[in-house]
Amino acid sequence: MLSREELIRYNRQIILPNFGVEGQEKLKAASVLVIGAGGLGIPNLSYLAAAGVGRIGLVEFDEISLTNLQRQTIYTTSQTGESKGMSAIASIKELNPNVKTQLYETQIDASNALDIIKDYDVVVDGSDNLPTRYLVNDACVLLGKPLIYAAIFRYEGQISVFNAKRKDGSRGPNYRDLFPTPPPPEMVPSCNEGGVFGALAGIIGAIQANEVIKLLAGLGELLDGRLLLFDSQSFTTRFLNIKSNKNNPVSGEHPIITSLIDYEVFCGLNEVKKDVNDITVHELHQMVESGKVPFILDVREDYEYAISNLNGLNIPLSKLENEVGQLSQNETVIIHCKSGQRSQKALQILKNKGFSKLKNLKGGILAWQKEIDQSMEIY
Structure with a gap:
C-alpha cells in the first residue's frame, strides 16, 4: 500500500496512462542493484530513487576525484577524496527517504557476485571495464536475473536489456550473444584514456533507468533483443538486432560455464606469464x-x-x-x-x-x- 505522502510524491507518475497506483506499487515492491556510481550509475540511482523503487543496492568502492565531476553530477568539489558509495547513498536518502538502500563497498568479483546479485529483481550494469561486464552478465544468467546493460565511450553510447524473461518463460539474449569473446586488451581504451562526453553519460544512464522502470512496471516494449546505438555528435540512433546463440557458453544448448570464472584472465588482463617486454x-x-x-x-x-x-x-x-x-x-x-x-x-x-x-x-x-x-x- 502507498502512503498519503507517496501518493502525493509520485502523483505525476501515477496519473500516467497504463501506470496508475498498480504500477507505482510494483516499483515499491521491487529491488534493483546498480553496479557502479559513476557516469552511468549516477543517473540510474537518481531516477530510480525518484521514481520510487523500493530497495536499491549499490556496488561501489572508489573515491570521488576531480575528474569525476564533469559527468557525475551528484558529487561536489568539496567531496573529492570521499567515498563515492557513501555519498551516493546519502544523496538517494535525501532525495527519497522512502527508498531502502544497501551499499556494498567492495569490488564485485567471482567470489561475491552471486551472493550480492541473488537478492535483487533487476541488475543495472554501470561498470566501465570488460571483466566486470562479463562477470555480471554470467552471474545474471546463472541466477535468472534481467540485466540492463550500457556502455559509453567518447561521444557514443549503447544500451540493451539482457536475459529478459519473456511471456513464454524463455530468456532473451545476453551480453555473450552480442560479444562472445573479449577483444585484446590493447584494443579497448578506457574512458580514462579515450575520454567521454559528460552529457552522454546522463543521456545513456537515463535510458537505462527508463528500461528498468518499464520492466518493473510492465510498460511498453523493452530493448530485449535489440541494441540501441546513440551518437551524440550527430544525434542519430540506430538499432542492431541480437539473437540468442545456441553455442553461447553460459546460456546455449550445451553451456560450459556453470559457475563464475576468473574474468581478469578471460579478458587477457592478468596473464599467467609475465610479458617479456x-x-x-x-x-x-x-x-x-x-x-x-x-x-x-x-x-x-x-x-x-x-x-x-x-x-x-x-x-x-x-x-x-x-x-x-x-x-x-x-x-x-x-x-x-x-x-x-x-x-x-x-x-x-x-x-x-x-x-x-x-x-x-x-x-x-x-x-x-x-x-x-x-x-x-x-x-
Whole structure:
C-alpha cells in the first residue's frame, strides 16, 4: 500500500496512462542493484530513487576525484577524496527517504557476485571495464536475473536489456550473444584514456533507468533483443538486432560455464606469464635510485604530462609515427602511459619501425602513483 505522502510524491507518475497506483506499487515492491556510481550509475540511482523503487543496492568502492565531476553530477568539489558509495547513498536518502538502500563497498568479483546479485529483481550494469561486464552478465544468467546493460565511450553510447524473461518463460539474449569473446586488451581504451562526453553519460544512464522502470512496471516494449546505438555528435540512433546463440557458453544448448570464472584472465588482463617486454614500476624505481636513469618515453597527451610525469620525453601516441626520429635505436626505451594500454600500442609501432630495445611500464603511471609515489597527482 502507498502512503498519503507517496501518493502525493509520485502523483505525476501515477496519473500516467497504463501506470496508475498498480504500477507505482510494483516499483515499491521491487529491488534493483546498480553496479557502479559513476557516469552511468549516477543517473540510474537518481531516477530510480525518484521514481520510487523500493530497495536499491549499490556496488561501489572508489573515491570521488576531480575528474569525476564533469559527468557525475551528484558529487561536489568539496567531496573529492570521499567515498563515492557513501555519498551516493546519502544523496538517494535525501532525495527519497522512502527508498531502502544497501551499499556494498567492495569490488564485485567471482567470489561475491552471486551472493550480492541473488537478492535483487533487476541488475543495472554501470561498470566501465570488460571483466566486470562479463562477470555480471554470467552471474545474471546463472541466477535468472534481467540485466540492463550500457556502455559509453567518447561521444557514443549503447544500451540493451539482457536475459529478459519473456511471456513464454524463455530468456532473451545476453551480453555473450552480442560479444562472445573479449577483444585484446590493447584494443579497448578506457574512458580514462579515450575520454567521454559528460552529457552522454546522463543521456545513456537515463535510458537505462527508463528500461528498468518499464520492466518493473510492465510498460511498453523493452530493448530485449535489440541494441540501441546513440551518437551524440550527430544525434542519430540506430538499432542492431541480437539473437540468442545456441553455442553461447553460459546460456546455449550445451553451456560450459556453470559457475563464475576468473574474468581478469578471460579478458587477457592478468596473464599467467609475465610479458617479456614488461618492466614493473619497482624495477624502474630501482634503476632510477641506483643512478642508472633510463630513457623514458611518455605517450600520454600533452595536458596529462603537464599535470604529472616521470621526467621522460613526451610524444603523444597519436604523433609517434611521425616523430620516431627523436628516439635512438641504440638505447633501451621504457614506454609508459596512464595505465599501460597506449604504451602497448606505442611499443608495437616502434617494433614495426625497427626498434628492438623496448620495455613497457606495466600499469603505467597509475601503478607508479599507487606503489612508488602516492603524492603524485594523476587525472
